[in-house]
Amino acid sequence: MSYLVGQDMTGGYGGADILHSCNVSVEKGQIAVVVGPNGAGKSTAMKAMFGMLNLREGRVTLNGEDITGLKPQERVLKGMGFVPQNNNVFTSMTVEENLEMGAFIRRDDISQTMEQVFALFPILAEKRRQPAGELSGGQRQQVAVGRALMTKPDVLMLDEPTAGVSPIVMDELFDRIIEVAKTGIAVLMVEQNARQALEIADQGFVLVQGRNAYTDSGKALLANPEVRKAFLGG
């Protein structure tokens, strides 16, 4: 049993179901990537695992414990960190304040965690007194990831972290995400840049219309001719 598991997830935002018995899981210290065409329910699957929509069927477990009924805030307390795709920083607040807010639920000393985040993203240390809204897209994403890491989560969930950033910045972000996973955190991310994401993925989930189409290791999916033809442009 993996650390975080979404099992037979079925549900949507109220109307018709978007997910149809969808399975996604991730192991500690590994990177799992959810890819698929537009409207495949990738982000929805992610949100379902974070409790942002109600599942009609199926369940979500964290370290064996059923967390299907918990609210997102309660999942944060259980050690899950989530980086939304949009509006994922406090634009009017400084980088440092963003990180402080990330650690809001913690009552202990957060300075060490903040130093770790600054070590991971050195540019943020330089800009710590600058409002996050004044940073570039790539730097903002670093703030967003840093904010989520401030709770010292066991699971980090990223919704299209590389949306709208340049290829160079994307590579750099992926490098950082690998580093995060190496510290023993389970990383689950949804990605548009399927090829690059699968290259760093330990586990890949290809969703089509809310269903699991292919599930395999990142490497195997990249090597799979059908997947290549249908989703990776040959």
Next chain:
Amino acid sequence: MVDFLNALVLLGNFVLVPGLAYGSQLALGALGVTLIYGILRFSNLAHGETMAFGAMITILVTYVLQANGVSIHPLPTALLAIPIGILGAVLLCLAIDRLVYRYYRRQRSASSIYLIVSIGVMLITGGLIRFIVGPGDRKFTDGERFIIKARAFKEMTGLNEGLAIKTTQGVTVIAAFVVVALVFWFLNKTRTGKAMRAFSDNEDLALLSGINPDRVVMIAWIMTGALATIAGVLYGLDKSFKPFTYMQLLLPIFAAAIVGGVGNPIGAIVGGFVVAFSELIITFAYRKVFMYVLPENMEPSGMVQLLSTDYKFAVSFVILVIVLLVKPTGIFSGKSL
């Protein structure tokens, strides 16, 4: 040279000093409006009545204190009563939030619905206030009337024009400065204050960060009640307390909040002074100033007054319209309305 100084003193006496006092009162009022807009995301039209309610409680307590011979001469007794006034206004705000706004929050109502609801709250609170103290004018200022009297100033400087500073004006400016400093310290330095800014900036992300929305809303009301009471009492001390004037104050207060950029605390302060000084500068009769600075035969025959003081509310209106047309987010780029 002496004429020039006389002209400056004249402006100081009729524009600068009253402008600073009135601007401080508007700034405190606008700060409360902006706070509610930032946290609960609606324009709270009942804010004027919250000011009147806090001021009313303060006045009633002041009467009790005065009757018992309590005094902090030369300062007005009302300053002692303010904490109880604040308590009353805060309880009112929390009760209204619990009984009225919370329901609409749960419904996730649009901000225009909140706005209309706040009109209802305004009318009911206004009725309650007039029921308790009546609609009449009340003076509750005591203590020393002036810090500097006009005549003393003339004797001191030998100028023709006197500069008078009322105690209430001095108290207003100092109190506003202290309160604003406290609010900014709270918002920028404390954990709870930062959480409020975070909530105002990005509600969803604040929720993801584990910030408790009920607590943030509660603190916003507590701060608003306190700010409204202080603004209301200072205004009442400076002018007089009449329930209807507080409803009229709503316009310059909203103009101030919007000019500065609604949702932005610094904007509220700057906006308060912009509106106050615009009102005074445009409604001031400059005849005497010109008499001092122009050669004798060029004296103006009229009052040289751009607008009669009866039209001072028009100034706020015009400012409001210009800002909404030219820069809807205000000087400091608050949230767009």
